[in-house]
Amino acid sequence: MTAIETARAELEAKTGTEIGVSDWITVDQKMIDAFADVTHDHQWIHIDPARAAAETPFGGTIAHGFLTLSLASKFSYECMQAMPGQVMGINYGFNKLRFLTPVPAGSRLRGRFTLTAIRQRSDTELLRETQLTIEIEGRDSPALVAEWLGLSVFEAEGG
Incomplete structure (x- = not known):
């Protein structure tokens, strides 16, 4: 069995x-300000704590939605290892x-991954579909949910 065939079989067994x-x-104000830069x-809802506290229902600044999304890469490195x-x-x-719930500055986030589908695109490529949920500690509703596609590329057999 080739490496890609082995990986596909292992991933198909994990589907669902x-x-x-x-x-x-922790997504703190320093991280939010750096992302803004x-x-x-x-x-201002991201970088002006006083105004955000006075003029929004959030009680202070919130992270950019794209900042929250960009953390998906960090979370995936912790959860999805490369296959042989x-x-x-x-x-x-x-x-x-x-994007379901705003992320107040100072919140703690984590990623949760469920493999939903796997498809072989070529002799060297597997396309994985993963349900990503980015959770906010202490909140019932997540910051975001997404169907994320990742392409796993394998060494060509014999080369």
Whole structure:
């Protein structure tokens, strides 16, 4: 059996099951401000704690939705290991993505992953669909849910 065939069989056996839960990470104002600087998104609900406390229902600043989403990569490194013969993983995009709950500065987040589908695209590529939920510690509703696509690329057999 080739490396990709072995990986496909292992992943198909895990389809429909939770494959990992990451550690918690704190999203503090310093992280939010740095993200604002990198993305040039300086909307006051993210970077002005006094105004956000006075003029929003959030009680203070909130993280950018895209900051929350960008942490998915960190969470996935903790939960999804490369398979034997895999030479790289590529973010292939999203089928669905919803930001459900604002993330107040100082919140702790973690990622929860469930493998929902696997499809072989070629002799060297497996396309994985994963249900991603980014949870906010102490909240019933998650920050976001998404159907995330990842391409696992394997070494060509014989080369």
